[in-house]
Amino acid sequence: MAMKKDTHGVRGRRPARGPGRPAAVDGDTDGGGPRERLLDAATLLFSRHGVAGTPIKAIAAEAGVTPALVHYYFRDRDQLLDAVVDERLQPLVEQVFPSMPTETGAAASGAAPARGPGPDVVTMMTGLAAQLIRVAAATPWLPGLWIREIVGAEGQLRERVVQRIALRRGALVTGVIAAARERGELNPALEPALVMVSLIGLTLLPLATTHIWRGLPGAEAIDTDTLVRHVSALLSRGLAPG
Template sequence: MRERLLASATQLFGEQGIAATTMAQIAEAAGVTSAMVHYYFTNREKLLDAVVEERIARSIAFVWESVEGEVAQDAHALVEEIVARLFEVTSRMPWLPPLWLREIVNEGGLLRERMLRRLPVEQLQRFVARIGEAQRSGSVNAELEAPLLFMSILALVMLPLATSKIWQNARGFPIIERDALHRHVSALLRAALRPVPPQRRVRRASGRKEDAS
């Protein structure tokens, strides 16, 4: 019953936002009385704590397991694995992208402060260090900003999924298909990670000098 209530809550939170969702609506979606919601979670704050701890934080941990395993030794494989895990998590939890955009990214989001206390700082630092090592060895594009790479990955995956319903209802825009988006994101990142040939770096540097003069 507790799992069913959490599932109903996260679905409604993703669809209409936390502020617009009442405990009574959650109970109705789960097929129980409002008293049952209060029995398991006491109040809204306890429910939000459970959503973060038992749903969002666990999905984040799953994604970041990538930097702990053998795949982390290869920067290109590491990025591919993180992308794959993001798509897997959002496939199992389709409410996550809109909830992420509405309640964590947006100013005033009701989960923002809870999530800021749970940022995976150590895993992110290891990811940045691994990308930096690959850049120094010449296997990854040295022009990338390693600390910004994960934010770029997150945006490439989460933003299209979070806004997919908007594009589906917009005339002339194609429907966002998950498999096509996965291929697209992977292709963009492979191209971005590919080392820039030395001669191209020289030409770019020369061009910048000429512009400056």
């Protein structure tokens, strides 16, 4: 009697790789696989050298893989940049804006804000600044990436960040600020559209330029908590109605 052919494969044997699948990818089943290492490496090198100054082979070397594996996961540089914004920057933004209040929830839905008392905007903005400082201080590559690829004239991440992150978040903050100013709760000299820009400058610029001001008299002892207190004082007094 002929034995039936085992169509399910040998127990314990890993399935054969598909055509074109590199051997190193087979173990990439969790968050610590080659793709995650490549994204971490790319983000770090972009923050140090900029996108234009970072060749694919440098990303591969930093991640400990071959250049072919970079192309396996990311068909071109645009797809890699998309992943950096979506999978490295966006999660940080979610940490900074976890539960930001809106004008009775209307701003988030696009509806007209309701009349009546709104959120405590001074507390909201100082809390937002403090959280941004703490997240950025815990993510050493963020200030450098912000300077090189978002603020810089040749920044290759700027449009992606503006379209996918900044416009929606900025509109939300601007709407809350404008409504609070109209109610007389904020300094009437404030320009709502510039408040978030000012906040980002107050928080990320000091962290991106530590190597410059750290040598100033008295600056060697400045830490994250000191920066949070400093920025909170500037914001709370600048936002107050006077």
